[in-house]
Amino acid sequence: MNRVRNFKLFLWALLGLGAAVGTARFMFGLGATTNLSDAVPWGLWIGFDVMSGVALAAGGFVLTATVYIFRLERFHGIVRAAVLTAFLGYVAVAVGLLFDLGLPWNIWHMIIFWNPHSPLFEVGWCVMLYLTVLLLEFFPVPAESFSGLAKVRNFLVKLRLPLVIAGISLSTLHQSSLGSLFLIMPYHVHPLWYSPILPVIFFLSAIALGLMMVTFEGLISSYLYRRAPETDILAKLGAAARWVLLLYLGVRFTDLAARGQLGHLADGGWQVTLFWMEIALSAAIPAALLFIPRVRHSLAGLWIVAPMAVTGIVFNRINVGGLVHQQRGETLYLPAWTEIAISAAVVAAAALAFLYFVEKFHVWERRPQDPEAAPAALPRFDVASFASLGSPLVRSRTLYSLAFVFAAAFGFSLLSGEALSSRGVDPAPVEEARGGDTLWIDGNLDGFGTAFAHRRHVERLGGDSTSCALCHHLNVPRDRQSGCYSCHRDMYSVSDAFGHDRHASPAGAALGCFDCHAPDAVKSAQSAKECADCHKDLIPAGAVIEVEDYQAAGYTEAMHQVCLGCHQQQAEAVEKPDLPRCGTCHREHKLLVDDPLLAQRYQRLESRGVIVPEVLEEHFQGIRLAALPQEPVTQIDEP
Amino acid sequence: MQAWIEFGQGPLFRFAFVLMALGLARIFVLTLVNVAEAYRRNPDKIINYREVFNKTVAWFIPAGRLWRKRPVYSLVSFLFHAGLILVPLFLAAHVSLWRQSTGFGWFSLPQGLADALTLIALAGALILFLMRAFYAPARALSRRQDYAWPLLLAVPFLTGYLMVNVSVSASGYQWMMLLHLYSAALIMILIPFTKIAHCILAPLSQVVTAVSWKFPAGAGDRVLETLGLEDRPTWVDKPRLGIEREMTRELPEVKPAEKEAKAS
Numbered sequence: 001m002n003r004v005r006n007f008k009l010f011l012w013a014l015l016g017l018g019a020a021v022g023t024a025r026f027m028f029g030l031g032a033t034t035n036l037s038d039a040v041p042w043g044l045w046i047g048f049d050v051m052s053g054v055a056l057a058a059g060g061f062v063l064t065a066t067v068y069i070f071r072l073e074r075f076h077g078i079v080r081a082a083v084l085t086a087f088l089g090y091v092a093v094a095v096g097l098l099f100d101l102g103l104p105w106n107i108w109h110m111i112i113f114w115n116p117h118s119p120l121f122e123v124g125w126c127v128m129l130y131l132t133v134l135l136l137e138f139f140p141v142p143a144e145s146f147s148g149l150a151k152v153r154n155f156l157v158k159l160r161l162p163l164v165i166a167g168i169s170l171s172t173l174h175q176s177s178l179g180s181l182f183l184i185m186p187y188h189v190h191p192l193w194y195s196p197i198l199p200v201i202f203f204l205s206a207i208a209l210g211l212m213m214v215t216f217e218g219l220i221s222s223y224l225y226r227r228a229p230e231t232d233i234l235a236k237l238g239a240a241a242r243w244v245l246l247l248y249l250g251v252r253f254t255d256l257a258a259r260g261q262l263g264h265l266a267d268g269g270w271q272v273t274l275f276w277m278e279i280a281l282s283a284a285i286p287a288a289l290l291f292i293p294r295v296r297h298s299l300a301g302l303w304i305v306a307p308m309a310v311t312g313i314v315f316n317r318i319n320v321g322g323l324v325h326q327q328r329g330e331t332l333y334l335p336a337w338t339e340i341a342i343s344a345a346v347v348a349a350a351a352l353a354f355l356y357f358v359e360k361f362h363v364w365e366r367r368p369q370d371p372e373a374a375p376a377a378l379p380r381f382d383v384a385s386f387a388s389l390g391s392p393l394v395r396s397r398t399l400y401s402l403a404f405v406f407a408a409a410f411g412f413s414l415l416s417g418e419a420l421s422s423r424g425v426d427p428a429p430v431e432e433a434r435g436g437d438t439l440w441i442d443g444n445l446d447g448f449g450t451a452f453a454h455r456r457h458v459e460r461l462g463g464d465s466t467s468c469a470l471c472h473h474l475n476v477p478r479d480r481q482s483g484c485y486s487c488h489r490d491m492y493s494v495s496d497a498f499g500h501d502r503h504a505s506p507a508g509a510a511l512g513c514f515d516c517h518a519p520d521a522v523k524s525a526q527s528a529k530e531c532a533d534c535h536k537d538l539i540p541a542g543a544v545i546e547v548e549d550y551q552a553a554g555y556t557e558a559m560h561q562v563c564l565g566c567h568q569q570q571a572e573a574v575e576k577p578d579l580p581r582c583g584t585c586h587r588e589h590k591l592l593v594d595d596p597l598l599a600q601r602y603q604r605l606e607s608r609g610v611i612v613p614e615v616l617e618e619h620f621q622g623i624r625l626a627a628l629p630q631e632p633v634t635q636i637d638e639p
Numbered sequence: 640m641q642a643w644i645e646f647g648q649g650p651l652f653r654f655a656f657v658l659m660a661l662g663l664a665r666i667f668v669l670t671l672v673n674v675a676e677a678y679r680r681n682p683d684k685i686i687n688y689r690e691v692f693n694k695t696v697a698w699f700i701p702a703g704r705l706w707r708k709r710p711v712y713s714l715v716s717f718l719f720h721a722g723l724i725l726v727p728l729f730l731a732a733h734v735s736l737w738r739q740s741t742g743f744g745w746f747s748l749p750q751g752l753a754d755a756l757t758l759i760a761l762a763g764a765l766i767l768f769l770m771r772a773f774y775a776p777a778r779a780l781s782r783r784q785d786y787a788w789p790l791l792l793a794v795p796f797l798t799g800y801l802m803v804n805v806s807v808s809a810s811g812y813q814w815m816m817l818l819h820l821y822s823a824a825l826i827m828i829l830i831p832f833t834k835i836a837h838c839i840l841a842p843l844s845q846v847v848t849a850v851s852w853k854f855p856a857g858a859g860d861r862v863l864e865t866l867g868l869e870d871r872p873t874w875v876d877k878p879r880l881g882i883e884r885e886m887t888r889e890l891p892e893v894k895p896a897e898k899e900a901k902a903s
Contacts, residue, residue, distance in 0.1 A: 020657070394673060394676075397669065397672070398669065401665045401668075401669060402665070404661075404665075405658060405661040405662050405665050405831075406658065408657060408661055409653075409654045409655075409657040409658035409661065409662075410654060412653045412654065412656075412657040413650040413651065413653045413654035413657075414650070415653070416649065416650070520750060521731075521750060522731045522732045522735060522750070524731075524735050
């Protein structure tokens with residue numbers, strides 16, 4: 001029984017690795033743990049976990065239809081295993097989806113907030129309902145072992161035919177509408193894969209994949225448990241699959257021909273190679289081999305065909321799901337190892353659950369000998385130390401948990417510090433605000449800034465030096481009224497206003513450790529001297545904004561804090577409720593964006609969708625970026 | 640050198656720490672599960688849980704039985720454990736490292752107290768090693784790893800103390816840091832798989848004893864018989880098997896008069 005044990009050991013290790021990565025994913029987010037980006041938001045988790053997961057589980061509805069609708073009783077022996085595979089496959093889809101959703105706790109939203117125009121809405125509902133149907137279809141099997149559930153079981157068995165019909169309908173709907181998802185991207189998906197009949201193609205390939213997956217799973221389990229495989233049943237499945245595969249192949253190429261895209265096959269390039277690989281693996285070679293009776297009826301032949309077809313069609317889902325999307329100059333998306341680890345862990349969990357059900361319940365006609373329940377087995381001893389290895393149950397429990405723990409620790413050791421901090425925001429250094437009486441504040445020079453009536457604000461706030469300190473709350477040493485940009489150096493990220501390295505470096509202040517840190521304490525910010533101990537005039541008199549730790553907030557955040565804080569107070573004080581609104585400061589984008597000199601640059605920024613609520617164009621007629629410094633805009637504060 | 644130190648601070652530390660944390664959780668759960676199974680398979684279900692609880696608590700209080708029998712050992716052992724547990728968890732430098740890397744920090748010891756506890760732990764390790772090496776009964780019970788543990792545990796404490804309190808050359812500091820990191824990682828990796836796992840298994844020690852004393856049924860009593868200690872009192876209840884009780888229960892006597900009445 002070592003095969004089962006080693007296989008389970010491997011699965012538990014995968015699960016451990018996935019547990020480590022999964023923890024990191026939920027703690028640090030998608031940006032830190034995947035290679036996904038705004039350009040490629042759907043990757044391996046959608047292509048494999050969801051799209052392939054659903055397709056791999058198609059065996060459930062295909063076989064229930066065969067056995068309970070078409071009454072082909074000779075397949076009865078494998079229908080339970082097929083339903084179990086489908087059920088676990090769908091559970092795996094749901095779990096895998098939770099990893100990919102940015103806000104997984106909102107997954108219930110589709111139940112309440114309906115969007116009937118969305119194929120994803122249909123997929124979500126169908127998958128949810130079909131999962132319920134599968135649960136009800138499979139429940140009688142474990143219920144056999146509990147006499148208390150006999151009534152429920154009998155009821156469900158009576159309900160079987162309606163359940164089967166519901167299952168087939170729901171599967172037909174969502175297997176195909178997974179293809180419909182991509183109908184919205186006619187220019188995004190490569191023309192060799194995009195087709196208006198993607199739903200039909202998906203449905204056909206799902207049927208073929210379902211048949212091949214049931215075959216593959218029968219082969220694996222008979223290998224693991226050393227039982228004689230149901231070769232004749234599997235041969236019949238193969239015989240059915242060859243026609244489906246042939247039909248699929250025909251539809252694919254007829255569709256390409258009808259759309260006039262056959263020319264792409266001569267294009268060259270990696271997509272075409274990928275296409276031929278996919279066609280060969282998923283349909284052409286398996287169908288050709290399955291037409292040879294000797295292959296169909298031999299174990300070795302099935303061992304070649306089934307994994308090949310399964311790989312090929314999964315490959316198709318991954319291709320359509322993201323790999324062949326046009327990349328628009330972005331670098332090619334390849335899944336990160338963390339993404340692969342999560343997918344593998346989800347599959348491993350499903351496989352472990354499958355083996356559990358197979359060993360504990362009557363999924364197959366003859367239950368395999370449970371490797372862990374051998375009460376009559378003599379205790380085994382370690383040859384070297386004569387230590388008892390425990391009962392088989394205790395031994396496997398010990399080993400599996402050990403594999404899990406080691407793999408999880410290994411996974412955590414691989415998640416480097418850099419991987420854990422999200423690559424999220426690119427550095428965006430800030431430029432000084434330009435101008436005199438009116439300052440053009442636009443830190444990253446993308447045109448979406450604001451014309452800030454500096455002189456006008458000074459006058460409003462009192463006009464003397466104390467009014468400066470209301471905003472200029474910290475000076476760079478030996479400077480007065482330092483600009484915001486000198487500490488808030490990045491648009492979005494926190495920057496270090498203190499500069500430890502500059503203090504310590506011989507090229508800078510050339511201080512020793514103990515010039516600031518107490519010699520007998522841990523070197524930390526808390527145990528070091530106050531800045532004000534050396535820099536006496538760092539904080540100007542009358543400053544109201546307190547500096548806590550010299551971690552300067554991002555420029556955008558800092559500007560909004562300093563402006564809006566005051567505007568909100570003043571809105572009540574001078575009874576101008578519009579004062580804290582966006583449009584009060586951000587009202588001149590449009591004019592500046594219209595500048596022909598800048599138009600070209602702003603084209604690529606269009607998609608940022610900045611909304612300017614009230615553009616008071618009459619105040620800004622003729623103002624251009626170059627003219628700003630010379631032309632003070634004094635009416636800015638007027639209503 | 641710097642690369643090795645960074646490896647010790649990064650991947651190696653994460654590996655060792657997670658292995659320790661999950662490994663301890665694993666062995667705790669496995670112990671509970673195995674005890675539960677032993678209990679389930681044993682017909683003798685009588686476990687005195689109140690006594691189990693009292694014994695468990697009693698072993699956590701240093702002024703217990705051991706204090707009366709071997710006061711020096713008990714005191715040294717208690718102080719050693721105090722230093723061993725408190726310093727790594729609550730040293731200010733460690734806490735600030737946690738705060739930097741995870742954002743979570745907690746209460747930390749004053750540096751002076753931490754230094755004192757480190758020295759106590761070091762002295763404790765030395766004394767425990769010497770007692771084990773030169774006290775004949777202890778020596779007879781010791782395996783090789785029992786001698787190695789106090790010495791291995793002393794390494795990170797010694798290097799940590801030197802790094803904080805003694806000024807050394809830069810390369811010397813790096814060597815000590817290296818030794819500190821790698822010995823600590825080794826300890827953390829070994830903890831769940833060696834006797835140091837008692838750091839989490841200690842609360843289970845008495846319940847394991849109570850259950851395994853009766854598994855298989857009568858096992859503990861046979862041990863005592865073999866050792867010739869039948870008269871020695873144990874706190875585990877004598878087996879009162881359900882079957883035995885059934886057999887020894889006196890049947891209500893049926894009076895002859897009633898018998899006749901029934902018969903008629």
